[in-house]
Amino acid sequence: MEPVEIILLGSGGGRWVTIKQARYTGGIRLHNGIRLHIDPGPGALVRTYQFGLDPMKIDGVITSHCHPDHYTDAEVLIEAMTHGMTKKRGFLVANKTVLESVEGFGGPAISKYHQNLPKTKILMESGQKAKLENLEIEATPAKHSEPKTIGLKFYTSQGIVSSIFDSEYFNSLSEPYVGSKVLFLAVMRPFADRIPFHLCTEDAAKIIKEAKPELAVLTHFGMKMILQNPAKQAQWVEKETGSKTIAAEDGMVIKIDKEITISKVTPQKKLNFF
Template structure:
């Protein structure tokens, strides 16, 4: 199993200025290739990093914010072989898939109709998905973010457990819920507390990984303040504070498990 980071920037400045990219990351494994949170640039960075969208088996969108959903439609057009073949799995937050009373859905019904299977993620649910090459299991966890259906997940594929804590505030049971991961990816947008709510800071990540105890922690989705503080220094702080090996993701970085 390998992870490829196609965009490690977060926050409103990175979204527009692309200091760091916003393409999300890709999981490549024997049983499935999965693109997670394809924000703006996901398609271009996939091609630049030789990650063929035609070879995708699944697209996951953790919430309906532009920096996570923008390129999802076009990645689905790739997954469905130029939209000509009904195939692949789409997993999205409920609002990404269905919208809500006051919010448009993030993925058009036309794009959804191209996939073989569409799943609006339900908090607390465990699901198994079959692909053309095998299968994977996913467990859905509700998070606390401005988009109320935002979810994190633990995904088991080819005996590797990948955890992903996307945009969220600190919640009491995060550490417990995300225990047992070989690798836990956490969106750590800022080094210190600031006036904006809905995101994790370095200190929060220390608290989470102390309890979750993944074999490796990867921080990503870093905002401008994080980039100024130095992602490697912040990763070191997390490693020292928690005793867990921690890596700061870089655009184009590949990790093999």
């Protein structure tokens, strides 16, 4: 069975961390035979090279919602995926606001021209499933300021990898994620420092207690979270929930094979072009 490799090209989120690049905002690369670039925020292209990856070797670009820290580099990655627009190849998966527009909430965030470059374009709404080659994905509900925001489940050959990209806590939020091997949670704020439409550490603990993933990964940190040391927040969650919980770091690599192993790539200062 093909192992799963997940490379975090960023662990930051929200306005200030994105503007200052206090943590990177390049999104996630997920490889399981197929290679996907998920939520490519500002810097995604450059971080790809910095962490030793090739942007032309992706088979899909996925964008969960229409906020800049989730979509800005999508067009240039589509250009890379289609080998400089010379080949009609790959998947573009995104929500309604990103592909069309939703009154008052922006969009489209990817030009119609770029939307037509990939071989397959899929508009995902909560509850829908799609197949990207051999990999099935499912969109899950979220409650976020961008109303069409989705979460995602990836039915990989090594189990379910899930991600809450941005949402506030609500009853039943955790339900779709029960049975996940790895669950990513966008945790903007530390402790019980709750703001609308986002998770804080305490919310994350509630979700993890309910969903019981084999590994929980806190990520998408806002400035207040970074100042409180996300690793310490993750330790608290682990103690509170009894589930293994880690804080994402830029360049972290999570490999799922017979077991889950975690390592880290150091970013290269001089970019390696292929």
